[in-house]
Amino acid sequence: MTPQQQNLVETVRERFGPKSVTTDADAIAPWLSDWRGRYHGASAALLTPGSTGEVSAIVALAAAAGVALVPQGGNTGMCGGATPPADGSALLLSTRRMNHIRRISAEENLAVAEAGVILADLHEAALEQGRRFPLTLGARGSATIGGLVSTNAGGTQVLRFGNMRSLVAGVEAVLPDGSVHNGLPVLKKDNRGYDLNQLLIGAEGTLGIVTAASLRLVPAVASRAVAWVGLETPQAALDLLRAMEARTNAIESFEIVPASALSLVLEQIPGTRAPLAAPQPWNALIEAVASGADDEAPGALLERLLGDALEAGMAVDAVVAASEAQAEGFWRIRDSISEAERTAGVTIAHDISVPIPDMPRFMVEGAAAVESRFPGTLVSPYGHLGDGNVHFHVRAPKGADEVHWYPAHAPEITRFVHDLVVASGGSISAEHGIGQLKRAELERLGPPVRVATLRAIKHALDPRGILNPGKLVTLAPEAPAP
Secondary structure: OOHHHHHHHHHHHHHHOHHHEEOOHHHHHHHOEOOOOOOEOOOOOEEOOOOHHHHHHHHHHHHHHOOEEEEEOOOOOOOOOOOOOOOOOEEEEEOOOOOOEEEEEOOOOEEEEEOOOEHHHHHHHHHHOOEEOOOOOOOOOOOEHHHHHHOOOOOOOHHHHOOHHHHEEEEEEEOOOOOEEEOOOOOOOOOOOOOHHHHHOOOOOOOOEEEEEEEEOEEOOOEEEEEEEEEOOHHHHHHHHHHHHOOOOOEEEEEEEEHHHHHHHHHHOOOOOOOOOOOOOEEEEEEEEEOOOOOOOHHHHHHHHHHHHHHOOOOOEEEEOOOHHHHHHHHHHHHOHHHHHHHHOOEEOOEEEOOHHHHHHHHHHHHHHHHHHOOOOEEEEEEEHHHOEEEEEEEOOOOOOHHHHHHHHHHHHHHHHHHHHHHOOOEOOOOOOOOOOOHHHHHHHOOHHHHHHHHHHHHHHOOOOOEOOOOOOOOOOOOOOO
């Protein structure tokens, strides 16, 4: 620990009590690696403020001392965005103690939640008011609101409601000098220049530490139905989605899963079962909902629409879940793909997006190009078909040694995949952010104007690089290091 860090730690402990700091190496250790275990950092202390005022004071002290801070929520990110530098040059700042839901208004369809609130807890609190927060993902039991805002998280309901950028109505955040931006009040009209709330959403903690957010709610679901559909091609899946959207606005989720991903889950995840009698090349997981008693029952709606699709030859086979337990079983398959891959061996995960009309072609032709260029690999493209987000995962050849194979091949494979994405007019990051995983690729592929503007904003707000150093973009060359 440097003298500056030591002084900061002692001051924080003295001002805010023992709960605000831990220097115990064993207690800090779980928070030094990312979820996938690709990045490992070091930090002499974990700061755990209990309020926005404490965050403000700590950041002001850090700025004055030149001590870098890495904000962290549930540490469920996929790009190493919350992992501290390996040289111990930064201290961790966790918002997990800030876990209060300040208010929920059913009349306003609004919740104000602090950064450390776990997503699943917000779901439960909203349901008690007859409302719901329409964003969910596999890590809902540990992901926190601050992290979801900071990474502009997506999930399985983006098709209908959009990602966090669409669901955040206001942001409270501590800026790099310790000042507090209070953007929580929700105004339908506010033309006072740049939208600072939107600037902070997706900034990955590099421009400010999100301490609370005003979040949009919608009416609770009265009933839902979930179906699993077998298809010949991804194009058939997109055609099915468009046909269903033309006849109803009740489709909330539409996930596409290849046979390779399904078979891996069935092999690796105990208790999972194949939804259909015979395996199909591609599968769609579809959820329809009803919010009121006057809406058509979702089960009847799916049976009617899928019956028409089967008759028209658009789908090969389909089943509508007969119970809530079976519906949850279908979703468990989708939510377990990453876990199954991690259990089975080495996987290079790419979270990319392409224009929606090109998504079916990219899933087939992109996978074929990678498997041809890198013999022995197997590509499993799956994801949120309706919003163009593909989780384009490349599995290593059987028997590959993770310790040696990944560093030897992952950079080349990732460059190849990202080049395919850019050639298709897409983005190398759809919903997981840039972090440190994709920073070099962002700088390589640009666009140059975008990268230069991101760097200029970072330099303007955080010229010393105090907040989350080494993530998203580097400071301009002329900017002093912390």
